[in-house]
Every structure is written in structure tokens, then in C-alpha cells.
Amino acid sequence: MADHSHIEWTDATWNPITGCSVVSPGCANCYAMTLAGTRLKHHPSRAGLTQASKAGPVWTGEVRFNEAWLDQPLRWRRPRMVFVCAHGDLFHESVPDAWIDKVFAVMALAQHHTFQVLTKRAKRMRQYLSTWPMNDMPDRITTLACDIAYKNGRGWQGNCGVATRPLPNLWLGVSAERQQEADARIPDLLATPASVRFVSLEPLLGPIDLTNIEAKAGVGVDVFSGLEFDGDPADDVEFGTATLDWVIVGGESGTAARPMHPDWARSLRDQCTTAGVPFFFKQHGEWIGVPDLKQLPGGSGPGFGACDWSPYDQEHEAVRVGKARAGRLLDGREWSQMPCSPPPCGEGLGVGPGRRR
Numbered sequence: 001m002a003d004h005s006h007i008e009w010t011d012a013t014w015n016p017i018t019g020c021s022v023v024s025p026g027c028a029n030c031y032a033m034t035l036a037g038t039r040l041k042h043h044p045s046r047a048g049l050t051q052a053s054k055a056g057p058v059w060t061g062e063v064r065f066n067e068a069w070l071d072q073p074l075r076w077r078r079p080r081m082v083f084v085c086a087h088g089d090l091f092h093e094s095v096p097d098a099w100i101d102k103v104f105a106v107m108a109l110a111q112h113h114t115f116q117v118l119t120k121r122a123k124r125m126r127q128y129l130s131t132w133p134m135n136d137m138p139d140r141i142t143t144l145a146c147d148i149a150y151k152n153g154r155g156w157q158g159n160c161g162v163a164t165r166p167l168p169n170l171w172l173g174v175s176a177e178r179q180q181e182a183d184a185r186i187p188d189l190l191a192t193p194a195s196v197r198f199v200s201l202e203p204l205l206g207p208i209d210l211t212n213i214e215a216k217a218g219v220g221v222d223v224f225s226g227l228e229f230d231g232d233p234a235d236d237v238e239f240g241t242a243t244l245d246w247v248i249v250g251g252e253s254g255t256a257a258r259p260m261h262p263d264w265a266r267s268l269r270d271q272c273t274t275a276g277v278p279f280f281f282k283q284h285g286e287w288i289g290v291p292d293l294k295q296l297p298g299g300s301g302p303g304f305g306a307c308d309w310s311p312y313d314q315e316h317e318a319v320r321v322g323k324a325r326a327g328r329l330l331d332g333r334e335w336s337q338m339p340c341s342p343p344p345c346g347e348g349l350g351v352g353p354g355r356r357r
């Protein structure tokens with residue numbers, strides 16, 4: 001785990017569970033998988049979780065509970081945003097409910113932090129949280145929380161029985177790379193009890209229309225308004241009261257990174273600004289659109305001639321300049337909006353409690 005994360009939208013990562021398996025094209029160049037099979041290959045939290053292949057390390061599907069790291073957030077006194085299971089998936093099919101319960105017990109105890117859970121297993125997340133009693137935590141998690149608080153050797157001062165469903169300090173999100181993954185995962189996110197719901201569209205591998213998510217055959221949902229429609233405006237109905245609170249977009253990084261067309265990011269930015277939903281542009285990734293070279297230091301000068309080039313389509317090209325150089329400006333501007341939680345903090349575009357900027 002790491003305090004002071006390099007991930008732009010969080011402060012720290014917490015990895016009580018490590019290990020995973022590939023589920024969709026967005027996983028192909030998984031950073032956590034590569035790390036687990038190279039630099040951390042012999043670390044007890046990663047050993048044996050990957051196997052070698054011609055394309056590099058691949059997850060075996062085994063997952064691991066890192067008990068020694070469970071109470072780490074209780075020892076962080078300063079409030080911060082904490083990305084949970086950044087090197088795995090909390091709702092992976094091999095993770096037993098008992099482990100998830102322990103993670104939730106710690107999140108319920110450490111209410112001075114804001115936890116960010118991101119999954120590609122949206123159905124399991126929905127099933128897990130939907131079994132909780134309305135407006136309350138299951139007794140088993142309250143008991144666990146009190147047990148963990150008691151065992152925490154540093155004189156934990158909090159109240160172990162006060163958390164409710166949904167946890168006020170927990171943001172739930174799904175990641176998706178193309179329209180089909182967004183269609184498959186976002187409806188389950190919207191049906192999951194949560195204080196804040198978000199999506200991470202990274203690595204973005206295709207255009208995504210969040211105003212027309214196919215929740216079921218022939219039925220689209222605007223995830224910003226909750227409006228459900230089937231093409232006939234007279235039939236539009238409310239899908240539910242839940243809507244998205246935050247959208248993160250980013251291109252891919254790493255040696256095998258695939259280019260993200262900047263127009264896909266622009267479209268998502270425009271969808272968010274129209275809806276008044278916070279938009280966070282994390283990075284272009286390794287590649288940048290040729291017309292956007294002019295916003296980089298050195299512009300479109302001769303230094304770019306030796307780089308790799310890739311066509312997005314017949315009319316547009318991208319050039320590989322590296323993640324650091326491509327940066328995170330979109331049309332000359334940084335987009336670092338965050339959800340407002342807890343309110344009030346402006347017009348829905350505020351910073352979370354742990355942010356320093």
C-alpha cells in the first residue's frame with residue numbers, strides 16, 4: 001500500500017486484498033498485474049499471483065488477503081482519499097464475503113477518511129450491498145468493526161457502532177473502457193446503495209455515450225438524469241433516483257498502451273459539463289492527437305519526428321510522446337473536478353474532504 005499515491009484523483013492506496021483475473025479488454029495491460037509479476041514478484045502480497053506468458057505476467061486468478069495491512073487506515077490520522085484494492089478487485093469472484101466484510105468494517109471505523117472502491121465486478125458489488133438491512137450495517141460487520149477497533153494497538157478512539165448504509169464516507173465506482181462495458185456495469189452501479197457513485201473510463205478504448213446507456217435491450221438510460229427512454233419521448237420514464245456523481249477519463253500508459261482519441265474525452269467532458277457533473281481528466285496516456293501537439297512544450301517541432309505514429313481513423317493520427325509529456329491538459333485546460341461530499345461545498349463541483357487542492 002502507499003500513502004501519497006501518484007494517482008491524481010486520490011491521496012493513498014490501501015491493498016488489503018491483492019490478485020485478480022482479466023475480465024475485459026481494459027485489463028490487457030493491467031499495471032497491477034505487471035507489477036505483481038515483475039518488481040513485486042517475490043513480495044508476500046504478490047508471490048504466486050501471476051504466471052509468465054509470452055505477453056508478460058498474467059494473473060492466475062488467485063487472490064490474497066493481506067491481514068497485516070487491514071488496519072492501516074486507522075493509523076493514518078490526517079483525513080485523506082483512499083483508493084481501496086488498487087492492485088486487485090474487492091468484488092472478484094474468488095474473494096469471500098468474509099474478507100469484504102473486514103474491509104467494510106475498517107471503512108466504517110475510519111470515518112475521517114473517504115474511501116474509493118472501484119470494480120469491474122458491478123453485479124457482485126450490487127448483490128453484496130443489496131443484502132444489507134435498509135439504513136443500517138449488518139450486525140456481523142458492526143461486531144467485526146468493534147473487534148478490529150479493540151485489537152488496534154494504538155488506542156483507537158472511534159465509535160465502532162455508528163456507521164449506516166450506505167457508508168457516508170464510501171464512494172462506489174465501476175470502470176469501463178468502451179460502450180459495451182459501460183452498458184454492462186453502470187446500471188448495476190446505479191442500483192447499488194451508495195453515497196457517491198462514479199465511473200473511471202480508463203483506459204478509454206472507444207467512445208462512450210453516458211446519456212444513452214443500454215440498461216436492457218432496446219432501453220436507454222441517461223445516467224445523469226435517471227431518465228429511461230426507448231426512442232419515443234412520450235414513453236420516457238424515470239429509471240430510478242440514482243445518478244452518476246463523478247466521471248474520470250484517461251488514456252492508457254505503459255509500453256503496450258493503446259491510443260485514446262481525444263474526441264472521445266472531449267465528448268465525455270461535454271456530457272458532464274452539460275449535466276453539471278464533475279469531470280476529471282486524468283491523462284492522455286502515452287499518445288496524443290497530432291493537433292494537440294501544439295499544447296505541449298516544444299510544440300509540434302522536430303523532436304516528434306522520431307516518435308511512433310498511429311491512425312485513430314482515416315482522418316486523425318496520434319503520436320507517441322510518453323505519458324509525462326502528453327500530460328493532462330484537454331484543449332489547454334486541466335480538468336480536476338471532484339464530487340462534493342459531504343455537502344454543502346459549492347455547486348456540486350467541490351473537493352472531497354481529504355483533498356489538499
Ligand code: SF4
Binds near residue numbers: 022031033059086
Ligand atoms: S479488473 Fe482491474 S486489477 Fe483486475 S485485471 Fe482488470 S484492470 Fe487489473
